[in-house]
Amino acid sequence: MTDEPTSALLTDRYELTMLQGALQSGAAHRRAVFEMFARRLPENRGYGVVAGTGRFLDALERFRFDTGALDYLADAGGLDDATLEWLAGYRFSGEVWGYGEGETYFPGSPILVVEGTFAESVLLETVALSIYNHDSAIASAASRMTLAAGGRPIIEMGSRRTHEMSAVAAARAAYITGFGSTSNLEAGRRYGVPTAGTSAHAFVLVHDSERAAFEAQVAALGADTTLLVDTYDVDEAVRTAVELAGPKLGGVRIDSGDLSDIAARVRRQLDGLGAADTRIVVTGDLDEHAIQALAIAPVDGYGVGTALVTGSGAPTASLVYKLVARSGEDPGSPLLPVAKKSVGKPSRGGRKWGFRRLDEHGTAVAELVLERDEAPAEGVRPLLRRLVAGGEVVGREPLADARERHARSVAELPGTARRMTRGEPVIPTHFGAPAQV
Amino acid sequence: MTDEPTSALLTDRYELTMLQGALQSGAAHRRAVFEMFARRLPENRGYGVVAGTGRFLDALERFRFDTGALDYLADAGGLDDATLEWLAGYRFSGEVWGYGEGETYFPGSPILVVEGTFAESVLLETVALSIYNHDSAIASAASRMTLAAGGRPIIEMGSRRTHEMSAVAAARAAYITGFGSTSNLEAGRRYGVPTAGTSAHAFVLVHDSERAAFEAQVAALGADTTLLVDTYDVDEAVRTAVELAGPKLGGVRIDSGDLSDIAARVRRQLDGLGAADTRIVVTGDLDEHAIQALAIAPVDGYGVGTALVTGSGAPTASLVYKLVARSGEDPGSPLLPVAKKSVGKPSRGGRKWGFRRLDEHGTAVAELVLERDEAPAEGVRPLLRRLVAGGEVVGREPLADARERHARSVAELPGTARRMTRGEPVIPTHFGAPAQV
Structure with a gap:
């Protein structure tokens, strides 16, 4: 047993420089919602598979800036004392929802939703993406292999x-x-x-x-x-x-x-x-x-x-982690949708909830990415599970549960999911208000 | 700081079942030489870059079957007491040579050579390949990027x-x-x-x-x-x-x-x-x-x-780790070349030494993979460094040295190394006895 680091340094430097800027401006304390999703699937894939949830929860629990980490950061320079002090006390206190591990997903599916202060939530970006991008890429490939093996x-x-x-x-x-x-x-x-x-x-x-x-x-x-x-x-x-x-x-x-x-x-x-x-x-x-x-x-x-x-x-799942909503200066003020306008990489502002619509035979027909948390009709399965409540991990489960969820989720997909050739996602993603989709 | 395992379980199960078989037959104690090499480069690459050497030496030093590992293996079943006892005392006592980290390599280059008993050497296969395959794949891609960035x-x-x-x-x-x-x-x-x-x-x-x-x-x-x-x-x-x-x-x-x-x-x-x-x-x-x-x-x-x-x-370097020579029943008997004959995956028996031949301008013209350790002529640079002697790591070096070695090695390659299109290795590999190449 040797030196696996605290997960806190499995992080891009810019998360900490942003923290420093936000502590100075006060934006650090604004309420924020980050969403993890894929803009698209790899080009020959009909569906993706969420994996990494259990590992992310482990990483979240050991995301602490211990003495070794703080000493390194102080030596490396660039961060002021106020920032280092804030990091020393870091403990995620917010909320996390996510698709169940093993669940299938589609472009735009909000597979992880993190809500907390901007500061506490932005810091998790790198480690969350590393874990989900790797594990979901492997699971997405593996799922096709198990289908092919029949x-x-x-x-x-x-x-x-x-x-x-x-x-x-x-x-x-x-x-x-x-x-x-x-x-x-x-x-x-x-x-x-x-x-x-x-x-x-x-x-x-x-x-x-x-x-x-x-x-x-x-x-x-x-x-x-x-x-x-x-x-x-x-x-x-x-x-x-x-x-x-x-x-x-x-x-x-x-x-x-x-x-x-x-x-x-x-x-x-x-x-x-x-x-x-x-x-x-x-x-x-x-x-x-x-x-x-x-x-x-x-x-x-x-x-x-x-x-x-x-x-x-497709060695990475190309998942991104984007700020989609934030409060104003008063953390209690309403959450406002936010989105960048970068050419070719637009994001869709506002907190979202994922559901899957099934037909009368129980076959999936659409992914619904809705602006409110409500089951709009019969035949609609909610996809978000509560993973963290008030900073405490509540969504841990045995690996066998993820394995069963995956089997059920794939069985529910249309037969085109078994296709090994290039093609579109096997169900479309509909975005909008519940009544519209 | 949490539970990164001893590197000993970052290993395929079959290394341990082979050990058990070899302990019973006595082959465990035969002298053996394993060689790591690439059969080919990824298809659009003119050269590969060795990386992982320093990390492998770290992993070798912490390759110990501690109580946690042994308890797991005993519970998992399939290994007998003699094997578990042998593992408890495991400590690599052999010799390792390798290309310097950062060095360029070509098909057949013996970038790592491990000599010891069969038992102690075969156990290192998985962790050695994991480290070198990952790190060399990244370094090989990265090197092209630094060339492109000029x-x-x-x-x-x-x-x-x-x-x-x-x-x-x-x-x-x-x-x-x-x-x-x-x-x-x-x-x-x-x-x-x-x-x-x-x-x-x-x-x-x-x-x-x-x-x-x-x-x-x-x-x-x-x-x-x-x-x-x-x-x-x-x-x-x-x-x-x-x-x-x-x-x-x-x-x-x-x-x-x-x-x-x-x-x-x-x-x-x-x-x-x-x-x-x-x-x-x-x-x-x-x-x-x-x-x-x-x-x-x-x-x-x-x-x-x-x-x-x-x-x-090319997310993996496709390096393999093959037994190329072994003694007979008496560990002191001469090493005999061995090679499998599997269709499409032949290997080349016998311990080998890598050299690079340079022309009068100092430009690399061929990779020499020779059956004896001797510099056959002027303008030939030996490529193997001693990394481990009698089980002790002797080849550790600062990362800066690998960085300098890489810069020198790439500078020595012909200009076609700067080509970003598909093509053959920029120098050929010649195998044989010194006099022949």
Whole structure:
């Protein structure tokens, strides 16, 4: 256990210089509402998946400027004593609502809403975006993979292709969307995600022969283990594997070549050897398209690495965190909508509430982003959950709940959600007052 | 400061099941050499940049199975007592060589070489790959950006678009390649990277007017600050900015619109207002191509976010960690080259040494990956540094050294390294015995 910092310095410097300016002008104490949303989805995606909520709540609780952080800031210069003193006492005391973790989202969905003073809310921008942008990008890619796998189990095994801590979060996000397990041990320890994995080519190569390696693995892990069969010759490896482990051999893994062809050949070979229950697991640069292409191959499970941890072409969810409303000088005065007018990056002022409209079959037909918090009619599901009340985290939940929510939310989407080709969001987003949408 | 784990669980489960098998077969104690290399570069890159070395050495030192880790592993099941006991005493005792951090690399370059027992070396695979794959992907993208910027300063500001800890490592990697500063405070605290940043649109919006916001910022941060001028109307904002801060205004930042056109207009306006020394900083979805396109615009600095932290299209460096040689049963017996034969993913057996051949002008002409450690001729620069000797880290160095090494290494490459279009590696890799290459 070493020096993971307080989350407070996982922050852009300008949040603190803005704080200093706002403390001097008095705007620091104005009531403010920040909203996190995506202007658009990655171009070939029909929906996004919210992930990071639980991790954000953890980060919020340890967002404190401790002595180490304050010493650094004082040494780095640029911040005055009043600002440093304010930071020393920092503790978020406001309100947070958000889409439930695992929920699907669409352009404009207010997936996180933070209300508090300007000062206390603006400081959370960077860490909130870092967590949600990463985890939601992974979950959005992972969800398509679980759809493509159609119920066959997927092992997340991308740790080696991404930052060592991203790897832990990626395993968590993948699990939310229905992956069965991960190779990452820290994700097992920290989040209870089941872990999996048996051996790599190095294990075969370090022994004098493939046979010696298989013998060692079966002796150590039992006949139910999964043997990696593509180090030299697949046919010979499968024959040796069944000879050594018997027909109760748990599985074989194929990591290279034309997976569809080889899986068919290996299935016939295993069946011929009486190992009809031996599973075939395929790995090796799989993504949602490759998984879909293997749908008719005799494959019992997939291992996915690089494509998962890099968001399969969309490594960030492009979520932004924008001030949408604020009070006047008196923090008790009404909240006024605010929005910048920057060319090409307009924002939509005013606090908003997210709902999903369902048709009579329970299928989602539209995302409603409304100016008031009311369920305008039957068949409309509210999407915001209370996460933080008066600075206290109230919305923490087991990871299993996020996993169930994701399954329900995806099941509710129209069938076009299963499409792997490029396309528009599978339901439109309607903005406005309840009566209008 | 909270629960960053011991680095030992930032590991794929199969490293530990392989260990268990190898302890039973005795192969655990064979001498082994693992090599980290890239089979190829991302398709539009002429060179890669090694980064992560310093972070890997830190991770190696804290790679210990502490009580928390061992308790988790015992509870998770699947590992026997002998394996858990071996892990409890784990301490890497071998040798590590690697390319210097910041060095450029090419397909096949042996950027990390780990020699020890099979058991102690195989366990490092996941964490080593995580660190190098992430950091090298970022550095490789960042290096192209600094080349494109041609000496103009670049601020790294992508923290919000990537995992909160990747963000810290990304800022470090960008700094190695010549970025001038980062928005990320933890990168400042942890690695001494200079930090930068002043304000966002939210700061303007929380005030009653842009004028009030600028007044507050100048009062808090001084006239030398950088004001963000594109919240409403750029012309008016620039006029107000100079009126309030005077001609000594430090800078203005433009974050939207046609940056080239707007920068030219703002430059004329600033000059007309007597603010000839006021800098223009542009931000907003910049990548190496956008930076290059702005070369003739009157821009004094760039801020780069998303493209940097996502590796500008190549978010992982695709480095692999392969067993290339091992002893027989007697650990003192000679090392034998080993290589798998998997279709499409062959590896090249045998321990290798990397050198760079330079022509008479000091320009790199080839990467030499040789079977013996000897400088075969004049004009050949050895690339491996000793990083760990007998388990002790001996290759730690200040980040400034990596930054200098990177600048020297890039300066040595042929001019095609400055090309931003798709293409082959700018020098070829030659494999073989010294006399052959």
